[in-house]
Amino acid sequence: QEEEDARFNAPLLKAPCNLCTLAIPGVKKAIAAGFFYNTARLQKDGSYRTVKHPQTVHIHPSSSLSQQMEMSPLPPCMQALPRWVVYHELVLTSKEYMRVVSEIKSEWLVEIAPHFYSKKDILDDGRKLPKGKGRAGMD
Numbered sequence: 629q630e631e632e633d634a635r636f637n638a639p640l641l642k643a644p645c646n647l648c649t650l651a652i653p654g655v656k657k658a659i660a661a662g663f664f665y666n667t668a669r670l671q672k673d674g675s676y677r678t679v680k681h682p683q684t685v686h687i688h689p690s691s692s693l694s695q696q697m698e699m700s701p702l703p704p705c706m707q708a709l710p711r712w713v714v715y716h717e718l719v720l721t722s723k724e725y726m727r728v729v730s731e732i733k734s735e736w737l738v739e740i741a742p743h744f745y746s747k748k749d750i751l752d753d754g755r756k757l758p759k760g761k762g763r764a765g766m767d
Contacts, residue, residue: 657740660714660732664741668726669734670711676726679737679749685718688725712750 660667668676668685676685687694693710716728734750 656730656732657736659730660736661740663714663716664737664744666715666717666726667732667737668713668715670709670713674709676713680744683724685715685724685726687713687729688719688727691727691729693729693731 665680667679669679671677671684676687677683678685687709693713710731712732712734713726713729714732715726715730717726719725719727737745737750738747
């Protein structure tokens with residue numbers, strides 16, 4: 629539905645802009661390029677494991693990805709966590725938490741940081757996650 633912006637006599641769209649939607653993967657890839665060192669892979673138990681220096685980490689409850697899961701109308705068994713994420717920082721409280729988390733595609737890591745990641749670092753090694761535990765990839 630459209631409304632008019634009185635200042636410019638131009639229609640205002642209430643739907644998301646297609647250009648914005650198309651730009652999101654590029655923005656996520658740019659973030660991954662800046663924080664390629666801080667990546668984690670989803671594990672079978674729903675936690676994450678950092679890639680280069682393996683340690684168990686979790687998405688911080690204040691993260692938008694965590695909040696999306698809480699606000700989702702789907703039951704927990706039907707919600708899917710991102711398989712790969714990049715994060716800004718780790719915070720240690722009762723658990724080691726990732727803050728400022730973004731979903732990425734694993735193949736971006738070899739592309740943007742070939743000096744740091746090899747294909748064997750990002751292989752899924754054939755293990756399947758339990759049903760509803762992880763998205764196969766982003767659209």
